[in-house]
Amino acid sequence: MSVLEKAFTSPVGRKVAAKAGLAEPPRLRRGRTYPSGPIVLAALGDSTLGADTLTLLGRPYEAPVLDSGDDPVPGYGDRIGALVVDATALTRVDQLEQLRAVLRPAVRGLEGAGRIILLGRPGTGDWEQRSVARALDGIDRTVAKELRKGATSNLVRVAEGAGPEQLASTLDFVLQGRSAFVDGQTWQVEPADEVAPHSQRPLDGRVIVVTGAARGIGAAIARTLARDGATIVAVDIPAAGESLAAVANEVAGTALQLDITAPDAGARIAAHVAARAEGIHGIVHNAGITRDKMLANTDAARWASVLEVNLVSQMRINEVLLDPSVDGGLLSGGRIVGVASTSGLAGNKGQTNYAASKAGVAGLVQAMAPDLAARGITVNAVAPGFIETDMTARIPFVQREVFRRSNSLSQGGRPVDVAETIGYLLDPASQGVTGQVVRVCGQNLVGA
Amino acid sequence: MNHDVVVVGGNRTPFAKSGGPLREASNHDLLTSALDGLVARYGLAGTRVGEVAAGAVLKHPRDFNLTREAVLSSALAPETPACDLQQACATGLETTMYIANKIALGQLTHGIAAGTDTASDAPISVSDPLRRILLQASAARSAKARLAAFAKLRPSHLAPLAPRVEEPRTGLSMGEHQALTTERWQVTREEQDEIAVSSHRHLAAAWESGFFDDLVTPYLGLAKDAILRPETSMEALAKLRPVFGGDNGTMTAGNSTALSDGAAAVLLADAAWAKEQGLPALARIVDAEVAAVDHPTGADLLLAPVAATGRILARQGLSIADMDLVEIHEAFASTVAATLKAWQDEDYCTSVGLDGAIGTIDRDHLNVTGSSLATGHPFAATGARLVPTLAKLLHERGPGSRGLISVCAAGGQGLVVLLEAV
Known part of the structure; x- marks a missing residue:
């Protein structure tokens, strides 16, 4: 924490900030709770x-x-x-x-x-x-x-x-x-057949694969889905295996160390599941990387690596898991959830490659949804805005504070907010929700 | 055996040279990490496993219940029982057989065998005079008496005693013993360096191909084996000075295993139970044989596995040619070379009670993903590293593939295990 940030978050700093118009952001209501009033x-x-x-x-x-x-x-x-x-x-x-x-x-x-x-x-x-x-x-x-x-x-x-x-x-x-x-x-x-009845533990007995599950938003997704009953297959790169194992053990799921860009990534996910369960009920393509540079400084390697991890790998994995002949693939009535970004929908300076990949995810789910409707498979994406993670904690303090407040709720979101939205899309009762991109951004001021 | 015992899979920490990236970890930490990675891979969090058996060769007195304490620190249910075992460098293989035998007898449906060692956190003890002074001081009833006790203290008393890696009956270190074997079996420097280069090349290729993605979990920020030198060459190894066998010796730091830190664990289960639970099965544990030689009267200290190999093959009605893959623990490159020579030596084999020479194997089927020279050798962990590694390799070759693991140990002992892919 910088000196400036320490001063700003101290009791005196808070008072000064409040006088200057930077009031404490409102407390949001979270979890499976209803409003207290009628x-x-x-x-x-x-x-x-x-x-x-x-x-x-x-x-x-x-x-x-x-x-x-x-x-x-x-x-x-x-x-x-x-x-x-x-x-x-x-x-x-x-x-x-x-x-x-x-x-x-x-x-x-x-x-x-x-x-x-x-x-x-x-x-x-x-x-x-x-x-x-x-x-x-x-x-x-x-x-x-x-x-x-x-x-x-x-x-x-x-x-x-x-x-x-x-x-x-x-x-x-x-x-x-x-x-x-x-x-x-x-x-x-949309209208849909075979909608599961509404439940407060909707993912009971459902096998959900979460990529990028070792930390940040991915770990929150694993925890939130496990709370709703899911059996988690937590996937992350081998180098992140130590925290991946901790997350998998916390949610009593399994850890699968895997580089999603490997050509056989889809087959390895299917093989991991095939031994243990009938198949996959849902996959959350959360893994992603940034390689930020202004376009004027973006070389082919930076361009390719981001598109490969954030977009191409999930297309390749989907192809394998959607093949009905693959043991351990995505079951009928299954769910695919992508993670887009407001950077992709609105554009963000220094993130051409990232924006391409994340807008690409939005396009992908919209394209896949109608084609998979006959199998009862829904395909959706969430588009997080500014979320408080280790990644955003590295943004310089003043810039971070500006990002935080640039939305209607005057604060950054939490990883669990993204996770809850994903949980809603994975819900078997959400059969009528497909081809949608739901932003989790507190109504960020930028973006369509 | 009544029940088929299968290797479900394994997990280990990356291995590192002592004093290296894992130096801050105790045996308890290392073992807990290896267990937690295994638990995560197979979804065992919060479940009661039948039994966990593990051990360490260099062990602090405070770790008298090392395995049980590690279980309590792990994600396993606290109702999981545990015990400590020790058979020097064969510990990880002996714990495997302890659990496997219980499963075979129907006493367990599943269990975890493991081993850990840290040469960074070896138990350092105090000198005998210092121990006596401390005892006297603690028994003293007055400050004066306590001062009197401490007055006897001399600087030399304060030098810590590191554990000695030498044979109590011969006073020779393991390397010195192996140097005698190296000379007796006329193992050349070149043969040894070739084995070392091949170990590094094979291990590097295995890492490159993602082979260890489901066998290793990173620990303390270390994601890969730290001793591995993918770029090593005969030329580079040729420059090293001998460390055992005198000035004309052929054993160097490059063709001897380094003192290492690390832990490994393997999940074993009754085959039918594993299937019921939706757990994978890589290979069946077919048999095991332990042997010892009379090294105090001059037998080769590290060649005990030769007798064990001959006996287990005879008992199973198999020959060495029936083995698709063989793992010979690389205590020293010359141990592997001497073992292979001994296998072919009619006189030696009959001298240890076998009917004849064991024979030979294609080098392409030996230590195909590298062994202890490149990987490292945290003593008790090596057996629990080898079992899942070979089980996975055999499984990839297809059902019925057979493999043998040969591990030598201090005290002139050797343990051999047979696996068959399912």
């Missing part, structure tokens, strides 16, 4: 999707307070924990007023780390309908920026034909502390 459901139009899904989740809900349009604004009395707006029936611009009328009292009465959750439709139908669908996105992003004290807003687009069974895992994830660092995001739920 959940309010506002069904706009005649949709029952939101109500049915909350009922399926066993979460009671209350009726919304509506704003008349004038001052004073009617209040909720006590703070509310969450507002779920079922806006799936909205098709006209003038109906957006109904949304304003439920949002205005709610944003004023929302508890710290509370939730605004908008349920909309994908952009289909006539010109106005598609415009309205996009307008919800603008509302969500803006509400997310205005909310304070660690509260978040997210928009879930529910495609026609997807019902409460398909939506349940997503709504539960967003309501719970698991989505702490997911803010201002929009993603989609």
Whole structure:
């Protein structure tokens, strides 16, 4: 820790910083916890999707307070924990007023780390309908920026034909502390067959391979998935074997020392699993490297190594694991989760190679998803923003503090925030979520 | 044997020269690390393993229950029992047979055999006069009496006594004994240096190919064997001065094993149980034979495995030609050379009670991933390094492949184990 950082984090430094406008960031709610205040459901139009899904989740809900349009604004009395707006029936611009009328009292009465959750439709139908669908996105992003004290807003687009069974895992994830660092995001739920019932220990008995599991985000992924019942196969390069073994032993999984760029990496993962289990229920391609340089100084080796580790190796591994003739491969109904990055989605100075690989991951999952739908395999990615890890701890303090605060939650995310989002995507109940890239960035100011 | 015993797999720390990268680790630390890596590889965390047997040759008195204490420090369930065994350099092989025999008899479904040694943290003892002074001082009832005891202390009393690696009955170090064998069997410098170069080349190639990815777990930041010199050559070795056998000796630091730090462990199981548990099986432990020679009256100290090899092959109705791979522990390059010569020597073989010469093997089938010269030789760990290494090699060659491990030990002893791939 530098002298400057020590001074800044000392009690006196904190007071000075607070006076200068750098207040302590809000405490986020984490884990499998619900808001402490009541959940309010506002069904706009005649949709029952939101109500049915909350009922399926066993979460009671209350009726919304509506704003008349004038001052004073009617209040909720006590703070509310969450507002779920079922806006799936909205098709006209003038109906957006109904949304304003439920949002205005709610944003004023929302508890710290509370939730605004908008349920909309994908952009289909006539010109106005598609415009309205996009307008919800603008509302969500803006509400997310205005909310304070660690509260978040997210928009879930529910495609026609997807019902409460398909939506349940997503709504539960967003309501719970698991989505702490997911803010201002929009993603989609599709119709799907054979959706597993909702569970608080959804990965029981499921074999999940996690690459890059020896430290940082990968280790948090292993721990979080093990908490949810998964049997972890922890993979990392042989040189990281000591910490890999510690992680594997902590989660009572197995360690597989393996360079994922080896030509036989996929076959070795399959062979490791084949002896022990029927096959793989999910793989998390978390392993990644950075070789940062401005493009003007990026040589072919820097370029190739990052693309090889971050993108090509997982394509090669997927190919093997998706071959139905391979023992120990990915089972039907399995899950593939990639790890993209906001650097890839938004671009980041000095990271052309990294951005190429991470945007490539986003493209890859979107491309694979429809092709694997027939086998019940979902393919998604998370895109972390600034996460507090050993890697980001090496960024100089002032720059790091700027990165931390450049999002709607005014803080860096934790590895567990990425892990929880991955856990949600791996959930057998998330069958309707595929081809999605969910950012875990606290609504970072940069990026699409 | 009633139950088939299989080698599930193994794990070891990288090995290093004493005083090197692992110098801060005690036997307890090294053994715990080897166990934890094995536990992680086979998903044994929090489970009760039937029994863990391990040992160390250089052992502190405080480590009287070394293995049990390491188990308690490891990720294994604390209900896992353990015991310490010791048979000098054959310790890791003897612990293997102890566990294997219990499994064969149906007393265990599975167990871990291991060995560890650190020459960096060897037990240093105090001189006899200092010991007497300390005892006297501690028994003293007054400060004056205590002072009187310490007044007898002389600087020379303070020199620590390092453990001596010499045979108590001959006063010769192991290297000096091997120098006699080297001369008797007319092993040339060139033969020895060739064995050393081949050991380094083979080990380097094995590391390069990823062979050790599932046999070694890094420790204290060391990811690879630190003694390994991939670039070593006959020319480089030829420059070294002899260290044993006088000025005209042929044994150098390059063709003798270095004092080393490291630990190794092997997971053994009943074949049927392993299958039930979804654990892999590399090779079956077929048989073992231990032998000793009368070195105080002049027998070659490190050639005891020759008799053991002849006896085990005879008992199994096999010949040395039936072995697809052979591991002869490289205590010294000349030990390997003399062993191979002895195998072919009718007179020697009959003199140790065999029916005739054992025969010869293709050098391409000997120590194919290198042995102790390049890897290092933490005494008690070597056997537990060899078993999973050979088991994996045999498994790669296919079911039915046979292999033999020959390990010499201090006291004129030798232990030989037969494996067969499943």
